[in-house]
Amino acid sequence: MNAMNTAVNTTYRTCPRSGLQFESQAEKLMIVNAVTAVVALLVGGILAIGVVLTRWPAVHWLAADTFYMVLTAHGIDMLIFWIIFFEVAVLYFCSSTLLRCRIATPRIAWLAFGLMLIGAVVNNVAVFQGGSSVMMTSYVPMMAAPSFYLGLILFAVGALIACFVFFGTLVIAKREKTYEGSVPLVTFGAITAAIIAVFTITSGAIILIPTFLMSVGLVKEVDPLIYRTIWWAFGHSSQQINVAAHISIWYAVAAIAFGAKPMSERVSRGAFLLYILFLQLASAHHLLADPGISTEWKVVNTSYFMYFAVLASMIHGLTIPGAIEVAQRAKGYNKGLFEWLRKAPWGNPVFSGMFISLIGFGFLGGISGVMMGTEQLNLLIHNTIYVPGHFHATVVVGTTLSFMALTYFLIPVLFRREMILPGLAKLQPYLFGFSMYFFCLVMMGAGTLGISRRHWDMAFSGAALAYEWPGAAYLMMGLVGIGGVVAIVGGALYIVITVGSILFGKKLDQGVVSPRFTPVSRAAPTAAAQTYGSAGFVAPGTFVLAMFFLVSFVLYYFINWKYLGQLWGLA
């Protein structure tokens, strides 16, 4: 075993700022995947300008065909390419770096990257040629160019290979004994993400391959309802990869910024296990207003099998701030319910980004997601702009902002550069996060009034029987425009700071380089860890916040039932 180990020609660098150990191949792969992700974010962000300024009724900028093309590309570049490239970097970090292990099969990992890159470029070219404005969902029988599907398939194969490189790295770490006992909680969360990713990408392949064959004329027909059912097993589940990944990042940030220990390893890991078992069922939410699917199937699936996955998210939502509270109280911030929170490092974008993400994900994304995912309530918002309002709260406030926060940690640690513009970096999570909160809220408001998503003109120009939306709907969409523009500025700041730091930031010491890994030690059992389960609450402030969350959740949930009860009778 040792002979094999030394035969691998690589080096390990210990970062003097974080103590983390980076293997040289893994480090290059992380850098290249993260940088590509940011390029996708840049493209998607530029496209966001077109989307926002067209849906802002007073501006109504782009022509209809350009708008639908830009919207298709914005969706795919953000939801798929930005997020999954970054997630691959996170997977390599959680395996190779946290376990201090060389990455498995680096050449195959480069192949995975190459396939993903080619796939992303091919898909984007197809969209910008104009014949593939089919939206991210590409519902058949509306067809895109064959290269649209081919690009997605190549990308998916690459991402699948990257997942297996991650699993392989875990095997190597175990075999070469780079750590003792169980993997860290954050790695456990990354394993959850990767398992869900395998399910997700396989579903994508099952439906996109026949659709590709249909686009080149080899398959006669793909059933529209079966397409929707299987596509969403890909489309929604891919968002569940994000949830598992960004929650892992929240745990990591709590550990990095506070030295916080998980309150209970059993609870947090158990919650991740619930994700593996039940989170994929959420894809059924997209089919609630569809014909041909039985009520029982809808109720079981849309409740994520009796809401066990929602339970898991509610657990993480408590344990992460709870762990921070315990760590802060141990440092002496013990006054009252909230001194621990007031004295948190609000000027550190790694922490502020993570905390704004956590609160927004729970209150805006979580509550709205459960509401719209309830079988009957879905009738109120299906295909309205409430839906993008919800998922900008989960995917942008939740995932994207978490990734941004992590990037601020990675610039000195992984990229070995001093961050430029630290003052702007302090501001960026607030500007981006809060404008996104506002943007999501007004989109949900407009959706509650019935405004459609993916719609070029709310004035219905050219329609024989045009409908006149109430003035409040126009006001809401104007506010969507304003909030969106501010959020785009916040996103642009992130790109300026990160790209600027990588290009022009002061070079930092790379630290000691060694041909051998140093095994990772276990967390020291501290006194705090052993007092768990004692009488009384260790995190009363967090508990109060959680109860506030619950009350908001219950009220909003039942308000919507009341609203539903006033509609036409349907049976």
Next chain:
Amino acid sequence: MSAILPPAERLWWKHPLDRVEGTWIVIAFIWCMVMFFMMVFWHVYGKQNLSTETYKTTPDMFTTKAQAMVDKYTVRTETDKNIPVVHPPVGSDVYLVARLWDWWPILELEKNKTYKLHLTSMDYNHGFSLQPSNINIQVVPGYEHVIKVTPNESGTFSIVCNEFCGINHHSMVGRLYVK
């Protein structure tokens, strides 16, 4: 920094949980059960449940049925396109065609009476979005969805298409009257 380190205790699944966590898990679990049973409850006692009655269909089959209804029950036409306004008998089967880019025909229903509304698409996916009531249903080609509807308010309603269906998607608006 222990969430990024292997746990101190080898048997992490025996790690005790704090009272904060235990209490919260119980509360959250009860709330999850409430939400689960709420959907079931509404199926028994609520009046807004989407029907699941669905048949496979083809554009020809569906158009034939819709045309028969239009021929029999048209009361007038509207706009310079002469869109028929159909006033079907109470309780009857009512057909609404979704196609690029209109809803056909215009329906005229009676308040507090129940109809069996048949929906399908002739081409791509469309979205039935009844405004200003805000009832939203997916319309999928090849599938005939039969929904019992009971309008509880009179007035003029619009049916906006809220599933992207091509370049003139924004002009796909239909009308429905309730007397």
